[in-house]
Amino acid sequence: MKDTPIFAYIFLMWILIIAGGSLLVTIIAPISITGFSAMYDHLLDSGIKALIAILLVVVWIFIMSKIKNWIFHKQIRH
Amino acid sequence: MLEKTVVGIIISAIAFGTVYTLTPVLIKVLSKRNLVVKDYNRVGGAMVPRPGGPSILAGILASELTLYAFFPSVEVLAIIITTSIAFLVGLADDRKVLGGWFKPLALAGSAIPIILLGAYFPPHLEFPLFGYVKIPELYLALIIIIVSITGNTINSIDVLNGVASGFMTIASFALTISLFIVHNYDIALASLPLGLVSLAFYKYHKFPSKIFPGDSGALTLGAMYGTISIVGHVEIIAAVALLPAVINSFLFLSSVKRIIEHRQIKANPVAHTEDFKLMAATDKYAPITLVRLILAHGPMTEKEVGFVIFRLALFSAILAIITSFMMGIKI
Numbered sequence: 365m366k367d368t369p370i371f372a373y374i375f376l377m378w379i380l381i382i383a384g385g386s387l388l389v390t391i392i393a394p395i396s397i398t399g400f401s402a403m404y405d406h407l408l409d410s411g412i413k414a415l416i417a418i419l420l421v422v423v424w425i426f427i428m429s430k431i432k433n434w435i436f437h438k439q440i441r442h
Numbered sequence: 443m444l445e446k447t448v449v450g451i452i453i454s455a456i457a458f459g460t461v462y463t464l465t466p467v468l469i470k471v472l473s474k475r476n477l478v479v480k481d482y483n484r485v486g487g488a489m490v491p492r493p494g495g496p497s498i499l500a501g502i503l504a505s506e507l508t509l510y511a512f513f514p515s516v517e518v519l520a521i522i523i524t525t526s527i528a529f530l531v532g533l534a535d536d537r538k539v540l541g542g543w544f545k546p547l548a549l550a551g552s553a554i555p556i557i558l559l560g561a562y563f564p565p566h567l568e569f570p571l572f573g574y575v576k577i578p579e580l581y582l583a584l585i586i587i588i589v590s591i592t593g594n595t596i597n598s599i600d601v602l603n604g605v606a607s608g609f610m611t612i613a614s615f616a617l618t619i620s621l622f623i624v625h626n627y628d629i630a631l632a633s634l635p636l637g638l639v640s641l642a643f644y645k646y647h648k649f650p651s652k653i654f655p656g657d658s659g660a661l662t663l664g665a666m667y668g669t670i671s672i673v674g675h676v677e678i679i680a681a682v683a684l685l686p687a688v689i690n691s692f693l694f695l696s697s698v699k700r701i702i703e704h705r706q707i708k709a710n711p712v713a714h715t716e717d718f719k720l721m722a723a724t725d726k727y728a729p730i731t732l733v734r735l736i737l738a739h740g741p742m743t744e745k746e747v748g749f750v751i752f753r754l755a756l757f758s759a760i761l762a763i764i765t766s767f768m769m770g771i772k773i
Contacts, residue, residue: 366739367750370732371757374685378761381678382768385569393575410579417580429696436735 369435376431384420392416443627449512450631457505457635461642464497469646469653483602483744484650485718493536493656494647498639499529502666505635517673518632520561521666527552528593528665532658545597545661546590552665553589553672557582561673568675570768588677589668591691592684596664597657598694599687601733604648605748606655609687609755610640610663616683616759617667620766621674629674636666649745676766683762686754690732697729715741 395416397409472478472491480487502525510518531548534540556562565581566574577584600606614637621630640663646652655663671680681688709728712720719741722734736742736750 367736367753370686370689370735370754373689374754374758374761377685377689378682378765381682382570382765385678386572388567388575389569389572410577413577414580414583417577425692428692432693432696436730436738 373431373435376435377428380424380427384424387420388417392420446513446627446631449509450634453505453509453631454634454638456508457501457638458642460504461497461501461639462645464500465494465643465646465653468494468497472653479654481603481651481654483712483714483718483720488650490651490654492654493533493658494643494653495529495532495536495656495658495660495662498643498655498659498662499526501639501642502635502662505639506632509632509635513628513631515628516559516561517629520556520559520673521632521669523555523559524552524589524669525662525666527555528589529658529662531593532597532656532661535657535661545657546594549590549593549661549665550586552593553586553669556585556589556669556672566675567677568769569678570765571771571773573772584677585672588672589665592668592671592680593661593664595684595687595691596667597660598691599732599751600655600660601731602649602744602748602751603651604644605751606660606663607640607644607647608748608752610667611637611644612752612755612759613680613683613687613762614640614667616762617670617674617676617680619763620676620679620683621670623763623766624676624679624769626674626676629670629676633670633674636663636670639663649748679762679765679769682765683755683758685758685761686732686751693730693732693735712737719743720747 392413395413397405397412400408469491477491478489479492481490503522506518506522510522528549531545531552535545562581562585565578566576567581568574596606596610599609614633618630618633618637621633643655647655667680671677709723709725711723711728711731711734713723715721720737720743721741722737728734732751733747736747
């Protein structure tokens with residue numbers, strides 16, 4: 365089928381969404397910052413988690429970009 | 443439950459009936475006022491009335507207000523207000539071509555009522571298999587981003603006859619089914635009009651189009667979709683159902699490397715053969731889009747390209763429904 369690469373790309377995106385979710389829930393969410401005042405603990409905790417989440421999105425875009433070049437190499441060159 | 447089923451049938455009939463009967467009237471009014479644009483993919487370049495947004499909004503408002511009369515809730519109110527503001531943003535862009543940053547920013551503003559009404563509680567982001575994350579502050583930013591992205595994503599896929607409305611029909615029904623699967627019946631009910639409004643509009647938008655939705659139509663559909671995903675807590679499922687449109691935006695942005703209006707593109711990604719089929723542009727400055735990728739194997743008619751996009755939408759809809767079943771499983 366001619367459109368198989370696009371279906372494959374959608375499927376890989378789906379897998380990456382689920383994998384990213386597992387990382388967020390199991391590793392990043394349980395991180396807890398303590399030792400400062402209650403307000404600073406909360407702020408630092410949220411800030412660091414937000415930073416990691418943004419970093420994850422950047423990594424996700426980078427991976428999708430690499431996969432795009434790999435899957436659609438022929439089409440893009442065309 | 444029986445009462446909700448009856449109300450579901452009533453609002454579905456109102457949503458479909460309003461758009462189905464109002465759109466021909468709107469076509470006549472727009473043609474009379476010469477509010478038409480050229481369909482460049484049609485032989486001879488037929489003039490097509492635009493925008494169809496007013497009839498789409500009328501269908502959504504009529505059905506959602508009826509639902510609100512039966513079951514008042516802040517979630518339905520948030521859907522009504524956010525969708526109406528998104529319509530106004532689109533209408534402004536239909537009247538006057540505004541800069542590339544206008545729509546994302548204005549749509550971000552349209553999401554503020556969701557926050558003010560507190561329709562997003564609890565601020566959790568639910569993932570399949572692994573549970574949810576509590577992100578109270580981050581979730582507020584996410585609300586703004588989601589509505590902006592869904593609105594613009596649907597707008598960016600509105601490039602061929604019938605594609606935006608057909609795609610939205612498939613994605614919205616997948617979202618409604620998913621909401622039922624995760625037992626969120628109230629929001630499932632509120633999401634029903636979106637699919638039916640899109641389906642009724644598709645009747646006039648399909649190839650050869652009698653009307654174009656315009657930015658007011660596309661942004662209305664996209665913003666409502668985004669709002670439902672937030673108030674229904676099915677953000678990830680909604681993103682999965684939207685993947686072909688997300689790919690289109692992603693390919694476009696990664697090739698032009700900045701946010702611009704599609705009217706500002708220097709080289710068109712699609713060209714025409716002598717028999718007026720669509721073919722991938724050979725210009726190296728033309729952006730990569732989903733349509734250009736589909737056409738990479740050879741020329742196709744506009745209708746054929748549309749059906750390939752619908753097959754991709756169906757595939758994503760199935761993945762979205764699978765994801766909603768996975769929400770019930772916890773590892």
